[in-house]
Amino acid sequence: MNVLEIQGLTKKFGNFVAVDNMTLNVKEGEIFGFLGSNGAGKSTTINMISSLLQPSAGEIRILGKDSRKHSRHAKTNLGIVPQDLAIYDDMTAYENVAFFAGLYGLRGKLLKERTEEALEFVGLGDRAKSRPSTFSGGMKRRLNIACAIAHKPSLIIMDEPTVGIDPQSRNYILESVKKLNESGCTVIYTSHYMEEVEEICSRVAIVDHGKIIADGTKEQLKAIITDVKDLSIELKPGSAYSLQSIGKIPGVRAVNEKEGRLSIQSDAAVDNLNRILKSLMDGGAEVKALQEEEPNLETVFLTLTGRSLRDQ
């Protein structure tokens, strides 16, 4: 069953087309990765799904119902974790969660139970009476999540929920997303951290210039780029070589160097490994290790859009 169905979705701001005839389905039980560089149309799409923006054209159906005609039904079944923290600093963690849960109609005993449950879920049960102003960045992010899940939505949209937090909090949040999913919640997850998407998402869509340019499981996406191979060559310290001469070898598409390690992207069909090694050794470099890397989402994104996601 599709939790979210998007058909021909378009949003124009004057002459600028932010989202261009987008069609997309998210199935129940998925953790759906939504990848795109800044300005790709990701946030505009999320704003339309969460009814903050009216589409110029197209249709959004949540749990089978048109989100415009059945706005309350759509909103009640959605949980939004916005990229910018949306919490009240002068209210306690408990009051924050209870207020947002109350917006979804929860009252009385149920409200209390769900609020406590949500705070426990994000690991803030013991800080319920503290104000967010005393929290670390990671704790605030977790509170932001608690505010979105207390009403037990069917679909949760998380927009960059791990921006600017420490690795421990990030791991906690990623584990929380997995647990939410295990409990039956469908999740749409956007992130600039490709390894996060790779770790938790079961399906990924890549958005560029308002259009979905690829959509599928991680394996399906990686299979798109079978014509490219990635070589990683570790050199002994002090090795001399010429990036320029490697770049001129037939089949080599790109060469990068970082901390004594060369990353070379090359045409899979061209057998040029010997020539690359020869070029290095002719220059006096000593090869310490060589590995052909498995393609990852970063490579897929780079190949499809021509840009690195984090460099946007």
Add this chain to the structure above:
Amino acid sequence: MWRDIWWVAVHTLKNTFRKRSSLLVYVGLPIIGVIGSIMLYGSAGQQVLRVGIANEDGSAVIAADTAAYVSSLQHVKTTLLSREELKKKLASADLDSGLILEKGYSDSMAAGKPEGIAIQSVKGQTVTAYIKGMLNAYLDNTAAISRAAGGDRAAFDKLYADYRGGGFKLETQQVADTSLTKAMSVQSIGFLILFMMTAAVNLSEIILKSREDRTYYRILSSPISARSYVLANVLVNIAVMVVQVAVALVALRYVFGVDPGLPIVQLGGMLILFALVSVSLSLVIVAFSKNSAVSGAMSNFIITPSCLLAGCFFPISIMPDTIRKIGDFMPQRWVLQSIDELQTGDTSRISINLAVLAAFALVFFLVAAYKFGRNNDTKTFV
């Protein structure tokens, strides 16, 4: 929908009054306004004039009677002293004015040619006018006796003795002067109007502030609509206004004992109608502001000058005609005018005044609703 509105309104109220300073701003300031206007008007009309008398005419009867007469006047405190002392005390402002009765003053009075009487003051006519006015009455009587005696000193003495013994006495009676308390209450309401308008903008600014801290968009992604959110804010705003009006009127009437000159319920009703005007104007300000800094600047630009022109700070009667005409375009003017008319018992124009106030509120609400509706975009507004 109303359940949602109530939830947001209660949250907004709790959040606003979580800070103790909000209590001072929304409840304390109107009381301070009442105290301010009482202090401003409290001293008027009850001033005591300190008058020094230098009687150089010795024990002459008329000079002694003149001094006694001045001493008997209400709101006058007299001191007998020499001319030199009088000058010193006037210069050092220990006295407000001085009365000098020179040698021969009594004889000149008896002769019907009053001479040798002088009033001195460094404060001018404001303090001498009252004494002069009262003394003239006394001197006119004495001069009339002199004319009746026809220059005959013995006849004058006899007539004057009869006049004194005839029980001539100046009887004064305190007439209740309500103009002062009425003016005081109008000015108190003027200050209350200022505080109501400022409070309304502060409360409406919560909408802008929630947009700045992003909670607005989070709320709008829940089943609450933008319209419900704004309505909840209006509800909170009106509730606070009603409390402000009630507190200020109770303080004015029952704590400070100032009679506004019209039934307190009528006054309260009119101010609650004005509360709608304040709230609707604050929504217009917020609708046209991109952020809370802009709305703060805009409210400063609109509220204080319009209160000034409408006569909230001082009576409109002292303003030039042109300013008065401009003041008619300010909603505050119509409240103050209504109060003024109800105080004088003239109710013929009250319904028009109230209709004008209601029209102001309606127009402001419509303008705000139009502007909110035009900003149908997350990047701009509702």
